[in-house]
Amino acid sequence: xxxxxxxxxxxxxxxxxxxxxxxxxxxxxxxxxxxxxxxxxxxxxxxxxxxxxxxxxxxxxxxxxxxxxxxxxxxxxxxxxxxxxxxxxxxxxxxxxxxxxxxxxxxxxxxxxxxxxxxxxxxxxxxxxxxxxxxxxxxxxxxxxxxxxxxxxxxxxxxxxxxxxxxxxxxxxxxxxxxxxxxxxxxxxxxxxxxxxxxxxxxxxxxxxxxxxxxxxxxxxxxxxxxxxxxxxxxxxxxxxxxxxxxxxxxxxxxxxxxxxxxxxxxxxxxxxxxxxxxxxxxxxxxxxxxxxxxxxxxxxxxxxxxxxxxxxxxxxxxxxxxxxxxxxxxxxxxxxxxxxxxxxxxxxxxxxxxxxxxxxxxxxxxxxxxxxxxxxxxxxxxxxxxxxxxxxxxxxxxxxxxxxxxxxxxxxxxxxxxxxxxxxxxxxxxxxxxxxxxx
Numbered sequence: 197x198x199x200x201x202x203x204x205x206x207x208x209x210x211x212x213x214x215x216x217x218x219x220x221x222x223x224x225x226x227x228x229x230x231x232x233x234x235x236x237x238x239x240x241x242x243x244x245x246x247x248x249x250x251x252x253x254x255x256x257x258x259x260x261x262x263x264x265x266x267x268x269x270x271x272x273x274x275x276x277x278x279x280x281x282x283x284x285x286x287x288x289x290x291x292x293x294x295x296x297x298x299x300x301x302x303x304x305x306x307x308x309x310x311x312x313x314x315x316x317x318x319x320x321x322x323x324x325x326x327x328x329x330x331x332x333x334x335x336x337x338x339x340x341x342x343x344x345x346x347x348x349x350x351x352x353x354x355x356x357x358x359x360x361x362x363x364x365x366x367x368x369x370x371x372x373x374x375x376x377x378x379x380x381x382x383x384x385x386x387x388x389x390x391x392x393x394x395x396x397x398x399x400x401x402x403x404x405x406x407x408x409x410x411x412x413x414x415x416x417x418x419x420x421x422x423x424x425x426x427x428x429x430x431x432x433x434x435x436x437x438x439x440x441x442x443x444x445x446x447x448x449x450x451x452x453x454x455x456x457x458x459x460x461x462x463x464x465x466x467x468x469x470x471x472x473x474x475x476x477x478x479x480x481x482x483x484x485x486x487x488x489x490x491x492x493x494x495x496x497x498x499x500x501x502x503x504x505x506x507x508x509x510x511x512x513x514x515x516x517x518x519x520x521x522x523x524x525x526x527x528x529x530x531x532x533x534x535x536x537x538x539x540x541x542x543x544x545x546x547x548x549x550x551x552x553x554x555x556x557x558x559x560x561x562x563x564x565x566x567x568x569x570x571x572x573x574x575x576x577x578x579x580x581x582x583x584x585x586x587x588x589x590x591x592x593x594x595x596x597x598x599x600x601x602x603x604x605x606x607x608x609x610x611x612x613x614x615x616x617x618x619x620x621x622x623x624x625x626x627x628x629x630x631x632x633x634x635x636x
Contacts, residue, residue, distance in 0.1 A: 210413035211246070214238055217410070218246045219255055228264045229463040236439035236468035237408030240458050267460040279325050280351045282343045283548045283612065284446045285502055286533060287493060289379035290341065291449075292322040294442045294465050301375060301403060301471075302326050308401040309333060309372045316371040316395045318361065318388055321348050323375060328352035336369055338391070343495075343502070361391040362487040369395045377405040380469075381535060382418050386425050386485040393430040398478030402431055405441050405469045412534075423472075430479035433472060441469035448533065448550035451611065455531035455550075490540075496565040498601060501608035502548040505555075505562035509544050517582055517590050519561035519597040521545060521604070522554035549611040551604065564594065565601050574598050 214235060221234035228240065235243055244264070251261040284290030293301070301323055305315050311332040317324050321344050324337040331353075338359040339345040349356040357367050362384075374396050378388035385406065392402045406422075409415045423433055442465045445453070449467075453459045492508040524542055525531070528551045532539075544555040555561055560578060567577040578594050579586050586594060 207413045211242075214242065214410060215246050215250065218243060219250055222247060222250070222256055222260055222264065226263065227266065228461045229466070231264060232463070232466045233468075235410050238410040239412075240453070240462045240466060241456055244458070244461070265461060279322060281321055281347050282341075283502060284344075284448065285341075285495075285504065285548045286448045286530075286546060286550055287490060287504060288341045288344070289384075290319075290321075290344065291377075291443045291446055291467065293320075293377075294444050297440075297442045298322055298326045300440070302330070304401075304403060305373050305375065306330065306333075313372040314369060315373045315375070316369050316392070318374065318376040318378070318391060320375050320377050324348055324354055324356075325352060328354045336367070336371070338367070338395075362387045362489075366391060366394055371396045372400050374400060374402045376402065379535075380407040380411070381488075382422055383485065383487045385422050386429075387487045389422070389426050389431060390429050390481055390485055392474075393476060393481040396476040398476055400476040401434075402474040402476065404472040404474060406472055408439055408468055408470050425482065425485070426474060429482040430477050431474040432477055434475050435473035437471040437473070439468040440471040443467040443469065447611065448548060451529050451550040452531050452533050455525075455527055455529040490535075493546075494559075494562045496562055496569055498565050498569045499605040499609065500612065501605040503565060503601075503604065503608075504546045505558040505565070506544045506546075507559050507562070509555075509558055517557050517560055517578075518593045519555060519557045519564055519578075520593055521561070521597065521600045522556070524552050524554050528553065547604065547608050549608045551607065561597055561601070564597055568598065568601060 217235045217238075218231065222231055225231040225234060228244070231243060231247075232238065232240060247256060247261055247264055250256040251258060279292075281292075284292070301320075305327070309315060312334070314334040314336060315327070317327070317335065317337045319339060321337060321339060324335060325348070327333075327335045334355070336355040336357065337345075337348060338357050338361065339348065340358075340360045342358055345356050345358040348354075359366065374392040376388040376392050378384045385404075389402075389404070392404075396402060406419065407415050426433070445462075445464050445467060450459060450464075453462050491506045493504040494507050495502060495504045497503070522544075524539055530537070530539065530550050530552050533550070539552070542554055543552045544558040545553040545561065560581065563577055563581050564574045566572075567574045575586060575591070575594060578590070582590070
C-alpha cells in the first residue's frame, strides 16, 4: 500500500476497515469532500492513500481516482464565525465547532435544563459565544488557554473561569448540564469526565465529544476503557450520536494539510466527532486522574504571532548559549497534528501556524522574543540573564536568533493574512444573501 500519512499510521485491521468503507463509497462520490462524509473522521491523507491502493489493484476505476483529486469550490467551504478569539495554538488542542454543530448542542442543552439552571462548558468557547445570548440560564466556561479565556470574558456576558482541569482547583458549580470537548486522547478524556462529574448534580446531562472509529486505530478499545472509567466516576452512558459533531479546521491544521500536499482537496469541515450522552448518577467521583503533560511552555506574542518556547528542555552542559532556531521538518511546518508524531519530542519552539523548530537554548530565545515584543534591547537582556557580557560566539548566535525571530513573525503574519483572505468569499456570499433577503 502507498505510504500513509504521518497523522495516523493505521494498523492492518484499521486500514482494512477503511479500505472496505472507501471501496464501497468512492464510486458514488463526486468529490473527496463527499467521500470524507462517508468515512467520517478518517484522515484525508489516509483516505487518498487507500484510494490510490485500490486503484492500483483495479478495485477502483482510474476515473474515480482522478475525480476524487479535483479540488472543490473554496467559496462553499469557508466558515468565518466572526468570534473574537485568538488563533488557536496546536498545544491547546483547540478545534472549534461549525455553526450547525453549535446550534444543535445549544438546543440540546436548552432541552435538558430549565430556566435558572447552570450549564458548564469545558473547553468549548464557540458554544459559549452562542449561549451567551440565552439569558435564562447560567453559562459557565472553564477554559485552560489564558488568551482564549480573556478574549471570551471581554466580549460575552457570561462566567469564564481560567482553569486547567488536570491540575487546578475546580470552581463551585452545580450544573444541570455539562458539555465537554477534551483532546481526543484517553488520559485527557478521563480528566474531563472526572471534572464533569464533580461539577454536575445528580441527573445532570453530560455531552462528550469523542473521535469517530475511523479517526485512528484503537478508538473503540479506548472508548470502552474510557466509558468504564466514566461509570466509576459517576457517569452512565445514555446515548450515542455517530459523527454528529462537525469541526472547522483550525489554521494550524490547514497548514499541516498544506504541508502534506492535501489542502486544495480537503474541505474546511472535514473533521467529524461522535457525541456521547451521559447522565450523572450522583455517585462519588473516582480519584482524580492524571493527564500526560507536554512540557512547560512559555508563550510570547511577537508582532501578533503566538510563539511558544519549551522551558523544561534539557540543555547540553559546556556548550555556548545558542538560542538559534534549528530546522526540524521540510518547510518548517509540521505536516501532522497528532500527539503521536515522533517529531513532537524534538520541538522546542512552536507557533500557532504549526511552524516547529529545535533549539539548544529555548529559554534564552524566549527572553529574546520577549525583549523584542516589549521594545527592549535583546543583547542587554541576554547578557543580564547570563550574568556576563556576551562573548563573540554568543553575540553572533544572539544576532542570528533575533533575525530568525523577525522572519518567523513575518511568516506567521503572512499565514494569518491568507487565512483571513480565505474567509472573505464566504462572508461576501452571506452579505449578498442577507441583502437580497432584506429587499424581498
